[in-house]
Amino acid sequence: KQEVTQIPAALSVPEGENLVLNCSFTDSAIYNLQWFRQDPGKGLTSLLLIQSSQREQTSGRLNASLDKSSGRSTLYIAASQPGDSATYLCAANSNSGYALNFGKGTSLLVTP
Amino acid sequence: DTGVSQDPRHKITKRGQNVTFRCDPISEHNRLYWYRQTLGQGPEFLTYFQNEAQLEKSRLLSDRFSAERPKGSFSTLEIQRTEQGDSAMYLCASSPSDNTGELFFGEGSRLTVL
Numbered sequence: 001k002q003e004v005t006q007i008p009a010a011l012s013v014p015e016g017e018n019l020v021l022n023c024s025f026t027d028s029a030i031y032n033l034q035w036f037r038q039d040p041g042k043g044l045t046s047l048l049l050i051q052s053s054q055r056e057q058t059s060g061r062l063n064a065s066l067d068k069s070s071g072r073s074t075l076y077i078a079a080s081q082p083g084d085s086a087t088y089l090c091a092a093n094s095n096s097g098y099a100l101n102f103g104k105g106t107s108l109l110v111t112p
Numbered sequence: 113d114t115g116v117s118q119d120p121r122h123k124i125t126k127r128g129q130n131v132t133f134r135c136d137p138i139s140e141h142n143r144l145y146w147y148r149q150t151l152g153q154g155p156e157f158l159t160y161f162q163n164e165a166q167l168e169k170s171r172l173l174s175d176r177f178s179a180e181r182p183k184g185s186f187s188t189l190e191i192q193r194t195e196q197g198d199s200a201m202y203l204c205a206s207s208p209s210d211n212t213g214e215l216f217f218g219e220g221s222r223l224t225v226l
Contacts, residue, residue, distance in 0.1 A: 004154075031213055032212065032213045032214075034213075034214065034215065036217075041222075042219060042220070043116075043118075043203060043217045043218050043219040043220045044155070044203070044205075044217040045217075046214060046215065046216060046217075049212060049213075049214045051212065089154055089155075091154075091155075091215075093213065097168065098143075098145075098160040098162075098167060098168045099145075099157035099160065099168060099170070100145070100157065100213070100215055101157065102147075102154030102155045102156070103154050104152070104153055104154045105154055
C-alpha cells in the first residue's frame with residue numbers, strides 16, 4: 001500500500017509570503033499524485049495532478065513537483081492570500097492498486 | 113454544474129439503525145470511489161467500482177458496509193446496525209476512463225451516530 005506523509009501538519013504565514021508544502025510517499029512505482037484543497041466541512045477540490053512521467057505541473061500561483069526517486073512531492077504557493085487558508089491534501093496511488101492514498105493534510109492559515 | 117452529487121449531505125441516526133448514502137458521479141465517468149474521513153485525518157479508501165463491477169474493497173469495509181453500483185451510474189453505500197465509530201464524512205469521487213486517474217470529489221455525506 002502507498003503510504004503518504006505530509007509535513008508540516010499546520011502552517012501559519014502572513015499574506016504575501018511564498019510557501020512550500022511537503023509530501024512523501026513510500027512506493028516509487030507511482031501511477032500519479034494529486035494535490036487537493038479542502039475547506040472546513042466541505043469536499044475536496046482538485047488542484048493539480050502529476051502523472052508518473054511528469055516532473056511538475058503549474059496552475060496559476062500553484063506549482064507542484066514530483067520526484068519519484070526520492071519519494072517526494074512539493075506544492076509551492078506563490079504570493080499567498082487569506083483565501084488560500086484551507087487544508088491541503090496530497091494523495092498518491094501505485095501501479096498495483098486502484099486506491100488513491102491520502103496524507104493527513106497540512107492546515108494552512110494565511111493572515112492578513 | 114454537473115459535478116459529483118451526494119445525498120443526503122447530513123444524516124443523524126441512532127446506534128443500531130441502517131443508513132444509506134447515494135452518489136451520482138460526473139456523467140460518463142465510469143470509475144467511482146467511496147472514501148471515509150474522520151476529523152483531522154485524510155480520507156481513507158473504502159471501495160472502487162469500474163462501471164458496475166466492484167473491483168477493490170478495503171479491509172475497512174466491514175460486513176456491515178455494502179456498496180452497489182447496479183447500472184454503472186449512481187452508487188449507494190449502506191451501513192447496517194450503525195455504531196458510534198461510524199460517525200464520519202463519507203466522500204464519493206469519480207474519475208473518467210482516460211487513465212489519468214484524476215479524481216473529482218463530491219461535497220460528502222456527514223454521518224452522526226448517537
